[in-house]
Amino acid sequence: MLTQTTSRVLEPSDLDAALAVLRREPVANAFVASRVQVAGLDPWRLGGEMWGWYEDGMLTSLCYAGANLVPICATPRAVRAFADRARRAGRRCSSIVGPAESTAQLWRLLEPHWGPAREVRSHQPLMITDRMPAGIAPDPGVRRVRKDEMETIMPACVAMFTEEVGVSPLSGDGGLLYQARVAELVGSGRSFARVDEQGRVVFKAEIGAATPQACQIQGVWVAPEYRGKGLAAPGMAAVLRYALADVAPLVSLYVNDFNTAARRTYRRVGFQEVGAFMSVLF
Template sequence: MLTHSTARVLEPGDLDAALAVLHSDPVANAFVTSRVNVAGLDPWRLGGEMWGFYAAGKLTSLCYAGANLVPICATPEAVAAFAERARRSGRRCSSIVGPADATAELWSRLEPHWGPAREIRRHQPLMTTRALPADIAPDPRVRRVRKDEMEVIMPACVAMFTEEVGVSPLAGDGGLLYQARVAELVSTGRAFARIEDGEVVFKAEIGAVTRHTCQIQGVWVAPSHRGRRLSESGMAAVLHYALRDVAPVVSLYVNDFNTAARAAYRRVGFTEVGAFMSVLF
């Protein structure tokens, strides 16, 4: 047993201890927990390494190091250890994202070596709800996207991603990985849209899923339909599916500068429970 503070790459035998850390904050850790539930700690299946920080022999903090670098329940000592490992490994991620305080500290240590970032979003409110809104009716035209509607939904997904992240998901591999992810969400019944005359008017997906919570992502309204409060009735519809079929708590996080989206989420019952930070490369 380790008796001092140290960090190492976790192995499949560490799964129970890692899940105990993840379950200590099920909402903030939903993204990584959902991946671990499916893939375990095998780096090939997980899509990256899971680093663990031990204090006095006990696993206390994690860091997922894949396409994203994600600090999890990371103490200041753990952040220092994860930053040193990341510095030695070199940047292989497209973003650093996680709880705001730990992510800010992690970035402050990595910026001299990895900077500059393309964009930094220092405050992204993390919001949750457990109930449907009492005064906003779900849009009856929002439904699950069918498998034969990939060609309909993909342009809206690409537009949302480009608008949100600032780069196209079609860059690099031509969009193969992104299309595969969208297809996975569609095939598992976690992609929702209102489609009129072959055009996506509103869309959203349920991304991360655990037994405790699920996380809504990719909320988008076609520019020509904005200003009609379709995001509110659309989100109410997605919440209906999520709370009935998926998990007892629904979460999302949003950019603090997106005041319209934050107001819409509050109107459908979401409340702020924390904050994320993202560093985009």
């Protein structure tokens, strides 16, 4: 038995203990929890390692180390242990993302070794709702993207990602991993769009992470020529209706603090700020 403070790479047999930690903060942990519930803790299926921090033999904190480095319910002592492990392993992730306080501490410890970052977004409000908005009717034109519409939705997904992150998702491996992720969301019925008469996507969003407790909307995008025409709020209401009816009783998202238009739209649809995330992009 582990009787002192220590960290180690978790194994498949640690699944129940890891899920117990993830359930402590179901909204903040929705992204990682959704992956763990599907893939378990096998690194090949999970797409990365799960590091655990133990105090007096109890698993108390986690850190997902894959394409993203994500501290989970991480205490200051756990963050120091995770930073030491990450520093020794070398940077393999494209971003660090998670609750603002623990992510900021993790970045302070790693920046001398991994810096400089391409961009640091230190305050990204985390917003939630559990009900449909009053006074905003869902856009009836927003619907699930069909499996045969990959060629229709992909240009909008690439445009959104490039605008949001600052680099194209088609770089590196030619976009194979990104296309697979989009196809996964389409195939699972968690990709939504409004398509105009010419077959162009004018609004889109996905439910990117889903657990029985909470889900997370991501990739919200309005075509530039349609911005300012009132599509965003009804579109979000439509996605929210699907999310609450079919996925989870609590719906979340996080947004850049400088995106005042998006934050205003989300508040109109009923989302309330309950915390903050932070992202470090490489």
